[in-house]
Amino acid sequence: MKRFMFAAFVAFWSSVLSIWAYAALAAGGGDAAPADAAEAERTVSLEELARHATPEDCWMAIDGVVYDFTDYLPRHPAPPVVMTTWCGREATEAYDTKGYGRPHSPAADALLPAYRVGRLADDP
Ligand code: HEM
Numbered sequence: 001m002k003r004f005m006f007a008a009f010v011a012f013w014s015s016v017l018s019i020w021a022y023a024a025l026a027a028g029g030g031d032a033a034p035a036d037a038a039e040a041e042r043t044v045s046l047e048e049l050a051r052h053a054t055p056e057d058c059w060m061a062i063d064g065v066v067y068d069f070t071d072y073l074p075r076h077p078a079p080p081v082v083m084t085t086w087c088g089r090e091a092t093e094a095y096d097t098k099g100y101g102r103p104h105s106p107a108a109d110a111l112l113p114a115y116r117v118g119r120l121a122d123d124p
Contacts, residue, residue, distance in 0.1 A: 041119060044120055058088070062092050066116070
């Protein structure tokens with residue numbers, strides 16, 4: 001009987017300890033996640049943006065977000081110069097009008113997040 005009581009005592013306290021450890025870890029992880037996500041977002045100045053102004057290294061800012069479209073350029077359906085003119089620049093109006101007053105489709109909008117680099121620091 002003594003042995004059984006001892007085993008029950010150990011089992012009880014080890015389960016209390018593991019629940020406590022799990023709760024502490026879960027709370028720590030919950031706090032850390034948003035901070036990590038905020039740190040992961042880069043801020044890009046207009047000067048840095050302007051250093052990526054060639055078809056081989058083409059960044060653009062659209063609505064305060066900076067994108068690296070280097071890999072997308074060959075897939076864009078219009079002649080390359082239509083997009084490459086905007087490499088290294090703030091291109092919200094160009095994107096919103098396609099250069100002739102028509103917005104891009106929702107399908108085009110859905111492509112943007114995959115190329116995101118960070119936020120534009122000095123959003124005009
Ligand atoms: C910022 C400069 C850009 C300019 C001036 C521009 C201009 C154009 C033009 C002239 C066309 C062909 C004509 C038409 O479909 O109406 C077109 C089509 C298209 N562009 Fe762009 N584009 C730009 C950036 C982008 C970006 C960043 C993406 C996506 C990552 C994109 C995705 C598309 C797609 C998917 C089409 C097919 C039609 C549509 O879905 O609207 N373009 N663009």
